[in-house]
Amino acid sequence: MNAVDLLLLFPNNRPRAYGSLGTDIAAVTPPVQLGLLAAYARQQGLAVELLDADAEGIRPDQVAGRVGESVPALVIVGTDQVNSGDVTKMQAAGETVRAIHKLAPGIPVLLDGVVPSAYPERILRDEEADFVCCGESYAPVTALAKWLKANGRDKRPAAGEIPGIWSRAGDDVAAGGRAPMFADVERLPDAAWDLMPPTRYRAHHWHCFDRLNARSPYGAIYTNHGCPYNCSYCSVNVVAGRPNLRLRSADRVLGELETLVEKHGVRNVRILDNVFTANTERVEEICDRIIAKGWDLNFWAYAHVSSIRSPDMLQKLHKAGVRWLAYGFESANARVRGSVNKKTTGDATDRVIGWTRDADISIVGNFIFGLPEDDLGSMQESFDMAKTYQFEWANFYCAMAYPGTRLYDELVAQGVSMPTAWSAYGHYSRDSRPLSTKHVDWKEVVRFRDAAFQEYYEAPAYQAMVAKRFGPEAAAFVRRILEHPIQRDFT
Numbered sequence: 001m002n003a004v005d006l007l008l009l010f011p012n013n014r015p016r017a018y019g020s021l022g023t024d025i026a027a028v029t030p031p032v033q034l035g036l037l038a039a040y041a042r043q044q045g046l047a048v049e050l051l052d053a054d055a056e057g058i059r060p061d062q063v064a065g066r067v068g069e070s071v072p073a074l075v076i077v078g079t080d081q082v083n084s085g086d087v088t089k090m091q092a093a094g095e096t097v098r099a100i101h102k103l104a105p106g107i108p109v110l111l112d113g114v115v116p117s118a119y120p121e122r123i124l125r126d127e128e129a130d131f132v133c134c135g136e137s138y139a140p141v142t143a144l145a146k147w148l149k150a151n152g153r154d155k156r157p158a159a160g161e162i163p164g165i166w167s168r169a170g171d172d173v174a175a176g177g178r179a180p181m182f183a184d185v186e187r188l189p190d191a192a193w194d195l196m197p198p199t200r201y202r203a204h205h206w207h208c209f210d211r212l213n214a215r216s217p218y219g220a221i222y223t224n225h226g227c228p229y230n231c232s233y234c235s236v237n238v239v240a241g242r243p244n245l246r247l248r249s250a251d252r253v254l255g256e257l258e259t260l261v262e263k264h265g266v267r268n269v270r271i272l273d274n275v276f277t278a279n280t281e282r283v284e285e286i287c288d289r290i291i292a293k294g295w296d297l298n299f300w301a302y303a304h305v306s307s308i309r310s311p312d313m314l315q316k317l318h319k320a321g322v323r324w325l326a327y328g329f330e331s332a333n334a335r336v337r338g339s340v341n342k343k344t345t346g347d348a349t350d351r352v353i354g355w356t357r358d359a360d361i362s363i364v365g366n367f368i369f370g371l372p373e374d375d376l377g378s379m380q381e382s383f384d385m386a387k388t389y390q391f392e393w394a395n396f397y398c399a400m401a402y403p404g405t406r407l408y409d410e411l412v413a414q415g416v417s418m419p420t421a422w423s424a425y426g427h428y429s430r431d432s433r434p435l436s437t438k439h440v441d442w443k444e445v446v447r448f449r450d451a452a453f454q455e456y457y458e459a460p461a462y463q464a465m466v467a468k469r470f471g472p473e474a475a476a477f478v479r480r481i482l483e484h485p486i487q488r489d490f491t
Helices: 014-022 032-043 060-070 090-103 114-118 120-127 138-151 250-263 280-293 311-320 334-339 346-358 376-389 406-413 442-458 460-470 472-482
Strands: 006-010 048-052 074-078 109-112 131-133 165-169 172-174 218-221 268-271 298-303 322-330 362-369 393-398
Touching (some): 006 032, 006 060, 006 138, 032 048, 032 074, 032 138, 060 090, 074 090, 074 138, 090 109, 090 120, 109 114, 109 120, 114 120, 114 131, 120 131, 138 165, 218 250, 280 311, 311 322, 311 346, 322 346, 322 376, 346 362, 362 376, 362 442, 376 393, 442 460, 442 472, 460 472
Parallel strands (some): 006 048, 006 074, 074 109, 218 268, 268 298, 322 362, 362 393
Antiparallel strands (some): 131 165
16 A cells, blocks of 8 residues: 555454354445545545555555555544444444554554444443544544644644544543534435446345346445434434435436446445435436346445335336345334334235235345334234245344444433443344343243244245245255354353
């Protein structure tokens, strides 16, 4: 690496998060949030590099060695802002910060992501970072890198001089408030795909059940930023600071897709939007333009049941290449859903599932066991729902109160004990420590979840469905996954 102004790091927590599944089964996803920051900083005249330690499989000490070679004005250790991966990456992020301070002293490090944004002073002190960004980091981080270039790496801007930038000098913390939300996302350039070559990344296995030997190259793209919903257990709006929905124009979306498809040879694409289907007219415009291109693509996206208002949208999504939609059903029990502000009805859910299947789009059903009002009966209701519909893939999660969410803050205020290790927020980690409910201890929730996963995927009916729909290789791949049972410390 040549000397740079800004070095962006994506830390490696793969072994801890996925165990033996991390080598060749779990996806390797591009850190698009850092790719956007890199592109914005370059647009502002900075020399930028991006080091994806997760994709390269390198340890914190190896990362620190690379930092020492590049001698940047500022290092950003960024965690995933798309979903809960941000929290599970915090342990690797802290280890990386400390390794840099030890092996490349004098180079300042900033932590960026959901948890740093939610608790900037705590993270500065606990993780020994020099800086934290509270709020969306495009403008604040770029301004800080320029400030450090002009004033020296060992200097610190005054408190509040750069909105959103908090700094630490020894035990002294200078507060920086919250950076304003980056409202006009049209001003953001496309992600820096030259710094994240799609051949380095690998799609989710289920996303490629019909093409398991072609999971790479892999790309991911936003068509909108933010989420208009306000679920108490979700962390997606923590960085922006409030529920929001900011749309990219169809021109911008098609332009970035063209880069991925025609320059990088990508066919498998994740749409990163928290709710891709939120605006019907815009979705149809994007689909029409993708169809006109004649690309043969394999998209997956998140959708909210309430945003699917007719079967026509789903038919058009399929024609554009959307082969998978992931729905957050969370719970089959209305009382449990209501306790976390999830307002979908059973009738609407049933209708949308039918429309999705009629459109020949495969479904990822997402379920959460252990929400505050859950008991063993309601968890069984949710599992029975998954088995009844026999979704092509189902994710069974244990309820976590992620730092930064409203649920976390409410439970802390009630005196509920929270995990002390970041890794304990991982669904597949050995020391996973989800919530107890009002009725069920957390260990029982984990046991229920792990048993449900095993039962669902080893069921002969499921195996037969997958083999018929995607081919025998897909069913064999699922059986491979079952050969790697999750190891839990408490059992």
